[in-house]
């Protein structure tokens with residue numbers, strides 16, 4: 001385990017920094033939740049783990065503009081994102097798959113993707129490319145959001161985020177409530193994205209999903225990101241699992 005404050009960018013040697021977060025603070029009214037969160041990542045998959053209520057969703061919201069940071073910076077490539085609206089942040093290359101998927105029950109899969117298809121011509125991610133990544137979704141293309149299983153909804157939520165053709169995708173607990181085989185598809189999709197040059201930052205509380213999605217595991221405790229561990233360490237250590245994920249040995 002590493003103390004993040006002692007960690008330098010040298011730890012990312014071999015990986016150029018894509019996202020850099022420095023001293024990020026955010027909260028709700030007078031209650032500060034994020035307490036000077038700092039980390040950086042390249043084109044790789046990274047997990048943010050932590051027990052309930054530690055501030056993981058708040059971090060996702062502060063990164064993607066749904067919550068305005070009160071201090072600190074978020075830099076993607078050469079662009080400063082902090083303080084920008086969610087629309088601007090998405091346009092600059094950070095897309096978000098929020099917890100709960102937020103789909104429209106009456107729109108079909110095709111219609112969800114069509115809403116974002118404009119502007120994807122000639123780009124890597126088009127509706128057809130999403131159907132190729134998730135063949136299950138292609139079979140359900142004419143079904144409405146309300147008729148999809150949890151796993152299909154999650155695939156659609158990821159597919160929608162991909163159509164923004166961004167540089168990084170932030171996902172909040174994508175494995176929540178999904179059957180193990182569907183979790184496998186999501187894990188494969190994350191690895192494929194990274195292989196194709198898209199960074200993926202995933203909040204996870206599920207031990208298997210977290211450790212298979214990323215080797216780097218950043219630990220959030222009470223709004224602070226002050227430790228980093230690895231999937232290898234986490235798998236091997238029930239005490240870490242209990243402390244960081246609330247998993248009972």
Ligand SMILES: Nc1ncnc2c1ncn2[C@@H]1O[C@H](COP(=O)(O)OP(=O)(O)OP(=O)(O)O)[C@@H](O)[C@H]1O
Nearest residue numbers: 028031033050051052053054055056057058059205
């Ligand atoms: N809209 C809100 N207004 C006020 N407080 C909030 C709001 N959303 C979250 N909080 C508080 O902020 C803290 C962090 O919550 P957050 O949802 O970010 O944690 P989390 O690590 O994502 O947990 P979980 O996995 O349970 O969602 C909690 O104390 C929570 O009660």
